[in-house]
Amino acid sequence: MAVPGTRYQRVMLKFSGQALQGEKQFGIDPATVDYVAGQVAGVVEMGVQVGVVIGGGNIWRGEPASTRGMDRATADYMGMLATVINALAVQSNVEKRNIPTRVQSAITMTEVAEPYIRRRAIRHLEKGRVVIFAAGTGNPYFSTDTAAALRALEIGAEVLLMAKNRVDGVYEADPATTPHARKYHRLSYMEFIESGLQVMDSTAVTMCMEHKLPIIVFGLQPSSNLRRIIEGEQIGTLIS
Secondary structure (H helix, E strand, O other), X not given: OOOOOOOOOEEEEEEOHHHHOOOOOOXXXXXXXXHHHHHHHHHHHOOOEEEEEEOOOOOOOHHHHHHOOOOHHHHHHHHHHHHHHHHHHHHHHHHOOOOXXXXXXXXXXXXOOEEOOHHHXXXXXXXXXXXXXXXXXXXXXXXXXXXXXXHHHHHOOOOEEEEEOOOOOEEOOOOOOOXXXXXXXXXXXXXXXXXXXXXXXXXXXXXXXXXXXXXXXXXXXXXXXXXXXXXXXXXXXXXX
């Protein structure tokens, strides 16, 4: 049952790695990480249980590296390690706001993160702790979008919230290069897949479709967007 005044009790937030680089070309922008952490903290303060998955594209992208000759599995494992760096950065900033946080990694690294254990993750959420799921699924060839869908289903999240940098929903074409591209306010899973839209991985969408998990794609700006979604307002694009 949802917290009074909110639509959801438990959500999964997915941030791309690029969302942490701000206006930089690569890496982590401290002010942007602080902004993202503030978004996470704001949801927790509403009484909602929050899981988080963060990509690693601001540090390393496995697929482009593999096209330049690197073994694909190795390149993907390097990308998983990049997501751990991002997870620790967000954890530090969320905890500055006195909100307990746990990082769970699909690749064992006990000095910096717990191993991913589903029941433990759910227990953390029930205790009001933010759980940041790092290292993707722990397997090469799977995107962090797919990891977010998988973890959302495993923890029983009611919605997958895909936070995007510099775009506020799903468009028929890239609005950066096609200024008059039409924005979709609602799509079925099959409409998204058949249209070949690139805003998120089709494997993740298929997984959500099979288990009827709604997806909301929205922009990180303005800062009120996430709160308004949690309260039930139509923001961004709903895929269901």
